[in-house]
Amino acid sequence: MSRWEPNARERLTGAAMELFRERGFDQITVAEIADRAGLTERTFFRYFADKREVLFAGQERLLEIYTATIDAAPGTATPMELVEAALLAVTPVFDQRRDLSRQRHAVISAHPELQERELLKRASMAAAIAAALRQRGVPEPTASLAAEAGAITFKTAWSRWVTDPGPLDLPQLIRETIGQFHALAAPAPASAAGHR
């Protein structure tokens, strides 16, 4: 068997998700994941530090895309336009991965400790976007507020994308959620019964 295995990362990820869904994250060993994928433990550890990393790998790449997109955006963009551009820029990473994302979401939703890890991931995302905004001259606290709004937007759009069988793709859901976010700030129409 050669050291190089075709699609080893994808096979390991798919096998891990299947097993996590079948028997719960805590019950599964790396040996079982490798076995299900038809690979060795040694190959597993060439791609992932541990089984949790199967769920959280790739975050650095997303942070780089956020930062590079904000750096490269036109000078006329408002802070929220910069944030929207950053969120949209990562969506191609998830093309063809809706099923996998759905499985990942189900695994994490069933496990409080993994949810905490997901909160940390979101905090890192907001911190990276805020830093990129400050680099563009956006002052605080606007940079942090816009970045946090972006992190919430992404979480909300993402949750809908993986749980809702509707026709909207991830970029459409991101745009819709940003619109809903902006609507929060708008004064309510005077005609609405009860609300202003």
Place this chain on the structure above:
Amino acid sequence: MSRWEPNARERLTGAAMELFRERGFDQITVAEIADRAGLTERTFFRYFADKREVLFAGQERLLEIYTATIDAAPGTATPMELVEAALLAVTPVFDQRRDLSRQRHAVISAHPELQERELLKRASMAAAIAAALRQRGVPEPTASLAAEAGAITFKTAWSRWVTDPGPLDLPQLIRETIGQFHALAAPAPASAAGHR
């Protein structure tokens, strides 16, 4: 010595903050906290389950205030007005506690594990506010977005309150931060050179 000690909770909290600042959270034992406060370990455990609870106690009370405030607000309030009312309603809890809050902030900022706990606290806060908004008939995802916006607003205003020696009190900082949040949604003025 009677079982009842005057201001035992405050004395234990003050002693714990002093010790955490002096030698770091991880180095301090409950016995040392009790000793510094002139109380027994047994008294400590009457108030707190462990030393971490000294930093995070009281959260349930805040969640109750958020929920009760949103329940009792006038029917004409918009979602963000409900959130603002909830945030302002907890500020009296912190009157006279700025020094203690400042110390707490310094302890948590120096300790990644405590920061994770703080993220969880913020997630619970957002969840409680979102639930209260849904109870008022605010639909999703607006309820969750408004609640998350509230959690970010509180975090931002709070951080400024404990780190910034400026003249604004916590309610003023909350109102100002909500204004900055709303400004994120505003279209950029055409006159601004490049950035707004």
